[in-house]
Every structure is written in structure tokens, then in C-alpha cells.
Amino acid sequence: MNATSFPKSEMRVVLLEGISTRAEAVFRAAGYSRIETHATALDGDALRAALAQAHIVGIRSRTRLSADMLGDAKRLLAVGTFCIGTNQVDLDAAEALGIPVFNAPYSNTRSVAELVIAETVLLLRGIPAKSMQCHRGGWSKSALGSHEARGKTLGIIGYGHIGTQVGLLAEGLGMRVLFHDIESKLALGNAQPAPDLDTLLAQSDVVTLHVPDTAATRGMIGAAAFARMRRGVQFLNASRGTVVDVQALADAIANGHVAGAAVDVFPEEPEGNADIFESPLRGLDNVILTPHVGGSTLEAQDSIGVEVATKLVRYSDNGSTLSAVNFPEVTLPEHAGSHRLLHIHKNVPGMLSQVNAVFSARHVNIDGQYLRTDANVGYVVIDVGTGAAQADALRAELAAIPGTLRARVLY
Numbered sequence: 001m002n003a004t005s006f007p008k009s010e011m012r013v014v015l016l017e018g019i020s021t022r023a024e025a026v027f028r029a030a031g032y033s034r035i036e037t038h039a040t041a042l043d044g045d046a047l048r049a050a051l052a053q054a055h056i057v058g059i060r061s062r063t064r065l066s067a068d069m070l071g072d073a074k075r076l077l078a079v080g081t082f083c084i085g086t087n088q089v090d091l092d093a094a095e096a097l098g099i100p101v102f103n104a105p106y107s108n109t110r111s112v113a114e115l116v117i118a119e120t121v122l123l124l125r126g127i128p129a130k131s132m133q134c135h136r137g138g139w140s141k142s143a144l145g146s147h148e149a150r151g152k153t154l155g156i157i158g159y160g161h162i163g164t165q166v167g168l169l170a171e172g173l174g175m176r177v178l179f180h181d182i183e184s185k186l187a188l189g190n191a192q193p194a195p196d197l198d199t200l201l202a203q204s205d206v207v208t209l210h211v212p213d214t215a216a217t218r219g220m221i222g223a224a225a226f227a228r229m230r231r232g233v234q235f236l237n238a239s240r241g242t243v244v245d246v247q248a249l250a251d252a253i254a255n256g257h258v259a260g261a262a263v264d265v266f267p268e269e270p271e272g273n274a275d276i277f278e279s280p281l282r283g284l285d286n287v288i289l290t291p292h293v294g295g296s297t298l299e300a301q302d303s304i305g306v307e308v309a310t311k312l313v314r315y316s317d318n319g320s321t322l323s324a325v326n327f328p329e330v331t332l333p334e335h336a337g338s339h340r341l342l343h344i345h346k347n348v349p350g351m352l353s354q355v356n357a358v359f360s361a362r363h364v365n366i367d368g369q370y371l372r373t374d375a376n377v378g379y380v381v382i383d384v385g386t387g388a389a390q391a392d393a394l395r396a397e398l399a400a401i402p403g404t405l406r407a408r409v410l411y
């Protein structure tokens with residue numbers, strides 16, 4: 001097992017938001033013993049205090065890691081978002097601080113897709129309202145407004161990992177699938193790209209959102225978009241709460257234009273399970289409300305726990321940044337028999353020659369060197385066959401190069 005420039009026994013891993021215990025097991029098996037777990041999200045001073053001591057932090061979709069928060073986390077080496085979305089982290093600020101962020105790009109894809117398909121069937125049958133009536137002692141045995149999914153058109157907005165899975169499962173039910181994406185996408189099965197978003201909205205019996213939170217998607221579905229949809233449309237959002245104007249949705253449901261909805265994500269979500277959930281959608285019988293559980297199955301959470309923890313351990317032990325979402329990606333071999341120096345720097349001209357000058361001045365032979373840059377940051381990894389003391393001295397000299405963001409040595 002590789003030691004790090006900071007002993008593993010002293011490295012603190014902080015896991016928030018009830019991350020699967022599988023993640024903790026991965027860290028322990030790799031020799032990390034200072035692991036702090038929290039069942040909920042933290043924010044404000046509590047988050048700041050937890051981050052101040054953390055070398056590695058794991059979060060899910062609820063914890064906001066702003067530029068300020070990251071800037072105050074002086075020991076932080078890496079962040080894991082134990083989910084798909086990374087919009088809760090200021091990725092540019094993390095990169096500028098030399099902190100790679102890793103996520104699990106598809107470990108919960110299937111869970112979201114299954115829920116969306118189940119809800120599509122329930123909404124088309126008017127089951128949410130019928131179920132509520134039965135709970136109140138009512139009995140409305142009627143086929144009115146109740147439809148099969150077969151033969152209906154499903155419009156998918158955002159045809160990525162989740163959108164494509166939803167499309168394939170919907171075709172299994174005999175639905176016609178239309179999709180809209182800003183990128184050109186390979187259509188799976190018999191799915192067809194809509195010529196534009198408005199056409200998709202006008203032609204779909206069911207509209208489901210699977211876009212990320214970006215400047216372009218924020219507020220994308222509001223009163224104007226609902227007005228373009230068919231009267232009697234069913235509407236689902238399991239993407240991000242920011243994409244939909246929920247008051248406009250509540251209005252469209254109240255006036256009957258939207259027949260029913262299933263909403264899993266909200267612009268304001270409670271911090272923890274003890275908090276009150278407020279929304280204009282509360283109390284509407286034909287709306288399925290779920291507490292952001294699209295990706296919350298035990299299967300998905302366990303596999304996310306292993307996937308993201310493994311990426312974090314690999315970065316901490318070996319320096320590999322493969323699949324980091326905000327950072328130059330370097331895949332590295334094992335470095336048995338050599339010391340590995342990691343140098344993260346601002347991507348300005350002349351940096352590599354200054355790094356190499358440190359080694360040539362000391363007549364140190366370089367066994368291997370790996371470099372990747374992006375527009376902002378350069379990441380160079382140098383393997384050397386020197387003793388530990390000299391590796392430490394080299395690290396100190398690398399750290400003194402102006403523009404250095406981080407310098408570490410892995411023994």
C-alpha cells in the first residue's frame with residue numbers, strides 16, 4: 001500500500017448526507033481510518049467546520065460547496081459527489097484551488113428511469129387522484145380520463161444517460177418516443193429526434209425532463225412552455241428543481257391544461273428529513289410528489305458508494321484524475337519503486353520548464369512524467385527513484401514555483 005505525503009492515518013475523510021456504508025468500507029480497506037459520517041447535509045458554519053478538517057469530502061445533491069466554502073477548506077484535496085449532478089459544487093472555483101471533483105455518472109441512471117416509467121403509467125391512469133379519493137373514503141370506479149401507455153407519445157427533454165434509458169423502457173410499453181437535446185444524439189430503438197423543443201411539447205402526451213441544471217435549463221419550463229403542451233398532458237420532472245417554474249405548473253394543473261404531474265426535485269428542498277417541505281404543488285391530488293428519491297435505491301447508493309470512494313482513493317494514493325469532472329484527466333500506472341510528485345499549477349507559459357529545472361538542478365533522474373492541461377490548470381506527475389528525504393526536498397522546491405496550486409509527494 002502506498003503511503004502519502006500526509007500519512008493516511010491522519011487524513012480525514014468526511015462523508016455527508018447518508019452516503020452508503022460501502023464508501024466507508026472502501027476507504028477503510030485502503031488504510032484510511034479517520035472517517036466522519038453525517039446522516040444529513042450540513043451548511044453554514046457547521047459545514048465550514050467540517051470542511052476545515054477534511055482532506056477528502058463526500059456529498060450528495062443537497063450540500064452546496066460554494067467558492068467561499070471551498071476557499072476556507074485549506075486541507076481539502078478532493079471532493080466526491082456521490083450522485084450524478086455536480087451543479088451543487090462551484091467546479092471552476094474547485095479547479096482554481098487545485099481540487100478535483102469526482103462523481104458517479106451512471107450508477108443511479110436505471111433507478112431514475114424505472115421510477116419515471118412507473119409514474120408515467122400511474123399518471124396516464126389517473127391513479128394518484130383515485131388513490132387519494134379511496135384514502136378519503138371515496139370510490140370513483142370509472143374509465144374517464146384513464147389511458148394505456150401503449151401508442152401514446154413520450155417526449156423526452158435531455159436525451160443523455162437517463163433520457164435514453166427512459167426511452168428504451170417506454171418503447172417496451174409500446175410508446176412512441178420523441179426527444180429533444182442540444183447535442184446531436186444517436187437515437188436508440190425507434191426513438192426520433194423532434195425538430196425542435198416546441199414540436200416535442202406540441203406532440204407529446206407525456207413530457208419528461210432529464211436535463212442538468214445549467215444557465216440554459218434554469219426556468220426552461222414555465223407558463224409559455226406549458227401553454228405549448230397538449231391539453232391533458234402528463235408532466236414529469238426528476239431532473240433538477242430549477243428547470244421548472246413550479247407556480248406555473250401548479251397554475252396549469254389548477255386550470256386543467258396539465259392533467260397530472262410527478263415531481264421529484266424542487267427549487268427549494270428541505271435540508272433533512274425533519275424539515276418541512278413547502279411547495280405550491282402540495283395538496284393537488286393528481287400530482288405525485290417524491291422527496292428527491294429518483295436515484296435513491298439501495299442498489300444505486302451501494303454502487304455509487306463504491307464507485308466514487310474508489311476514485312477518491314485512487315486520486316489520493318496514486319494521483320489518477322481519470323473521470324474528474326473539472327480537472328485535467330491523467331491515468332497513471334502504479335509507482336512501486338519510485339516516489340511520485342504531483343504538481344498542480346495555473347496553466348501559464350513556462351511552467352513545465354520551471355518544474356523540470358527543479359529536477360535537473362539536483363541531477364535527479366526522472367523515471368516517468370505525465371502532463372495534462374486544460375484552459376486553466378496544468379497537472380504534472382513526475383516519478384523519481386530518489387530517497388524519501390530528497391523527494392520531500394523536491395516537493396518543497398516545486399511548491400515554491402510561482403503559480404503552484406498544490407504540490408504533493410506519494411512515497
Ligand SMILES: NC(=O)C1=CN([C@@H]2O[C@H](COP(=O)(O)OP(=O)(O)OC[C@H]3O[C@@H](n4cnc5c(N)ncnc54)[C@H](O)[C@@H]3O)[C@@H](O)[C@H]2O)C=CC1
Pocket residue numbers: 084085105106108109112157158159160161162163180181182183210211212213214216217238239240264265292293294295296
Ligand atoms: N432525481 C434524481 O434523484 C436524479 C436526478 N438526476 C438529474 O438528471 C440529470 C440528467 O442525468 P443524466 O441523464 O445522467 O445526464 P446526462 O449528462 O447523461 O444527460 C443530460 C442530457 O441533457 C442534454 N442537455 C443539456 N442541456 C440541455 C438543454 N438546454 N436542452 C436540451 N437538452 C440539454 C445534454 O446534452 C445531455 O444529453 C442530472 O444532471 C441530474 O441533475 C440524476 C440522477 C438522479
Ligand SMILES: O=C(O)C(=O)COP(=O)(O)O
Pocket residue numbers: 060061062082083084085086108292293294295296
Ligand atoms: O444523482 C443526482 O444528481 C441526484 O439528483 C441524486 O441525488 P441524491 O444523491 O439522491 O441526493
